[in-house]
Amino acid sequence: MSLGFLFAALVGLALAVLVLAVFGRTTRSREGHFSGSALAFLGSASLSSFVLIAAFLIAGSWANLNTARGHTLDEARALNAAYTDADAHTRPLLHSYVTSVIHDEWPAMSRGQASAASWQKLDAVHAQVLAEPASGAREQELGDLNGVYTTRQIRLADTAATMPWPLYPALICTALLVLLYAPIAGLTFHRREAVALGLVGAVVGFGVWMVLHMTHPYTGPVHVTPVAYTQSLQRFAQLAATIPK
Secondary structure, eight states: OOOHHHHHHHHHHHHHHHHHHHHOOSHHHHHTOOOHHHHHHHHHHHHHHHHHHHHHHHHHHHHHHHHHHHHHHHHHHHHHHHHHHOOTTTHHHHHHHHHHIIIIIHHHHTTTOOOHHHHHHHHHHHHHHHTSOSSHHHHHHHHHHHHHHHHHHHHHHGGGOOOOTTHHHHHHHHHHHHHHHHHHHTOOOOHHHHHHHHHHHHHHHHHHHHHHTOSSTTSSSSOOOTHHHHHHHHHHHHHHHHSOO
C-alpha cells in the first residue's frame, strides 16, 4: 500500500517548522508571546483542517450511499419488468428471490458479503426459464433476467465502496488538534472556560462519531434499506391481479 500520504504529511510538517525557523525571529516570538492575529490564524487553521477532512468524508460517503440506493432501485425495476413478462411457473420463483434478498442478503451485505441462498434462488428462476419451450416470450424473459443479474452484480459491488483509510486517522488527529489548541494557546481551567470548551468537544465528538459510522452504505445510522424490494413485492401483487399469466 502506498505511503505517499505519510510522506506528504511529513513534508508539510517540515516546511511549517522551516518557515517558523526562518521567519519566527521577532522579539515577540522569542519571548513566547502570541499576538491576537497569530492566535486567530492557529485557531482557524486547526478548525478548518478538521472541517475540511470531515466534509470530504461526509460528501464521499453520502455519494456512495446515494449511488448504492440508486442501484437497488435499478434492480427493483429490472425485477418488475421480469415479473411482468414471466409465466405462472416463474413468478413464484421471482417472489422467492426478492424475499431472500430482503431477509437473507441484506444482513450479509452489511458484512460485505452476498447471500448464497439468494444466488441459488435467482439461478432457479433462470433454470425455470431455460426449461420453457423456445419462443419469443422465453427470449424476452431471458433478456429480463440478464438485466436482473447485471443490476444484482452492481448492487453487490457497492458493498465494497469505502473512502481512503488515511482520512480516518487524519480526522481523529485534527479533532484532537481542535481541542488541544485552547490550552496550548493559554486557556486556563475555570468553570466558564470548561463549559465552553466542553460544548465544542461535544460537537466535535458527535461529528467524528457520525463520520466514522458512515463508512459503509449498508451499515450505520444512515444506510440503504431494502425498501425498493418491499415495493417490488407490492408491485408483484398488483401485477398478479391485473396481468394474470
